[in-house]
Amino acid sequence: MWRSPRRFAIPWPKRSPRAAARCAISSPVTDRAATFSSITSSTTAPANPAKSAATRSARSCRANVRRFTVRTVSIDRAALTHRLSRAPAAPTMTSQNDTLLTPRASHRSSKTDASTSMIDTLGPASGRRALIESFAPTLIAWQREHGRHDLPWQQSRDAYRVWLSEIMLQQTQVSTVIPYYTRFLERFPTIEALAGAPSDEVMSLWAGLGYYSRARNLHRCAQVVVEAYGGHFPRTVEALSSLPGIGRSTAAAIAAFSFGAREAILDGNVKRVLARVFGIDGFPGEKRVENAMWTLAQTLLPAHGDADIDAYTQGLMDLGATLCTRGRPDCARCAFTPHCVAYATGRQRELPVARPRKAVPVRHTLMLVMRRGKSIWLERRPPTGIWGGLWSLPEGSDTTALARVAELHGYHDSASAFEPLAPLSHTFTHFKLDIEPMLLDMVAAKTPSARDDAAGRWVALSELDEFGLPAPVKKLLAGLTGTLI
Ligand code: SF4
Numbered sequence: 001m002w003r004s005p006r007r008f009a010i011p012w013p014k015r016s017p018r019a020a021a022r023c024a025i026s027s028p029v030t031d032r033a034a035t036f037s038s039i040t041s042s043t044t045a046p047a048n049p050a051k052s053a054a055t056r057s058a059r060s061c062r063a064n065v066r067r068f069t070v071r072t073v074s075i076d077r078a079a080l081t082h083r084l085s086r087a088p089a090a091p092t093m094t095s096q097n098d099t100l101l102t103p104r105a106s107h108r109s110s111k112t113d114a115s116t117s118m119i120d121t122l123g124p125a126s127g128r129r130a131l132i133e134s135f136a137p138t139l140i141a142w143q144r145e146h147g148r149h150d151l152p153w154q155q156s157r158d159a160y161r162v163w164l165s166e167i168m169l170q171q172t173q174v175s176t177v178i179p180y181y182t183r184f185l186e187r188f189p190t191i192e193a194l195a196g197a198p199s200d201e202v203m204s205l206w207a208g209l210g211y212y213s214r215a216r217n218l219h220r221c222a223q224v225v226v227e228a229y230g231g232h233f234p235r236t237v238e239a240l241s242s243l244p245g246i247g248r249s250t251a252a253a254i255a256a257f258s259f260g261a262r263e264a265i266l267d268g269n270v271k272r273v274l275a276r277v278f279g280i281d282g283f284p285g286e287k288r289v290e291n292a293m294w295t296l297a298q299t300l301l302p303a304h305g306d307a308d309i310d311a312y313t314q315g316l317m318d319l320g321a322t323l324c325t326r327g328r329p330d331c332a333r334c335a336f337t338p339h340c341v342a343y344a345t346g347r348q349r350e351l352p353v354a355r356p357r358k359a360v361p362v363r364h365t366l367m368l369v370m371r372r373g374k375s376i377w378l379e380r381r382p383p384t385g386i387w388g389g390l391w392s393l394p395e396g397s398d399t400t401a402l403a404r405v406a407e408l409h410g411y412h413d414s415a416s417a418f419e420p421l422a423p424l425s426h427t428f429t430h431f432k433l434d435i436e437p438m439l440l441d442m443v444a445a446k447t448p449s450a451r452d453d454a455a456g457r458w459v460a461l462s463e464l465d466e467f468g469l470p471a472p473v474k475k476l477l478a479g480l481t482g483t484l485i
Pocket of ligand 1: 273276277323324325329330331332334335336337340341342343348
């Protein structure tokens, strides 16, 4: 049964009669807006509250929320500092930039510290304290009743399985990950099996999941854990985050799910939830905003570890993935509706603040599809960089460059024989790649083609599935298979 958001309600400070008059509509949003407006009334309230009550709308109340948030930056510093000074100190990491990783560190920092002042803007002191203290219990209760409990990796606390799922889930949706996770475990049931596998096989199983540096790091990490830790993952965030491909948030998730450690996570989903619930302005990719969010995430942790931290960490992930989604937050079903700043101010679409816009650069490349009978020539890409370690088609900036490749395979003066195929494009994180494929039938090659070696080989179309191919190359060849055979 769906639990009403009101069941999680945090008591807000009592409204003054004036505030009650100004926000006549009774709802969590307007109740809260009324409270805020009562605090700002010394400078903003009209002389006749009764008249105002008849004319003002919930919209004006939301505007008061914004005004209040701006005005209380300095008022609430003492309350926040007091709250943070009472919070238990959490284990710290010792990076140079991490001076604000614990509440105590924040307490000791300068008054002008950007991270502290960022948290200072999170609504009124009383409401903020109540929200901070009730955040974990609310989230845990919601997760236990409405969160996800049947994902394949939730059935075990085994660090190998937890780690595998966390790496695959980075920037990738659960529904996409599940079949990959299952195939990986079938082929590599233990970390020793993964560590000892040929990299080609690992890359091939990963092909299609994207962000291929994750697969290379996954393989290296397995080898390090086997060689340096006897096949057992270390238990602390510090040691975990020193392993290849494991960042601070992933390390915290592994420590929480595998060992019940009381550690804060802060991936993209969590940043979105915190930005909305607490009304945090600023692009979360900016260092000062991210530092403030780490401080807040550490402060919000449940008081106890084990089962609570498990449900809490999973709850943050579930809330961000299922309700507080990027494009369509389902506020009507959310446990935080009565307290969420973004909901109260109608700013769900504005928060978190988007990355400052920059034009996405477009690159252009030609790809050569050399056909010899029922085989295609593939080349292995360098181990690092775009599509590192995967098999792909030869590339060139123009047809002259492609003709030089064909010449190595015994086909001279091939430029006029290129047959243009339908162009396609692929978007990476930082640029877009426009691909212009050219088909070349190698029947006119004068000499036997280059022999197979580690850097390239002729691959039968029926065997393409055994090679790790970049998604656009896979798509291109899949489209050709019917016409080439
Ligand atoms: S109320 Fe809406 S915006 Fe706020 S946390 Fe819930 S889903 Fe996200």
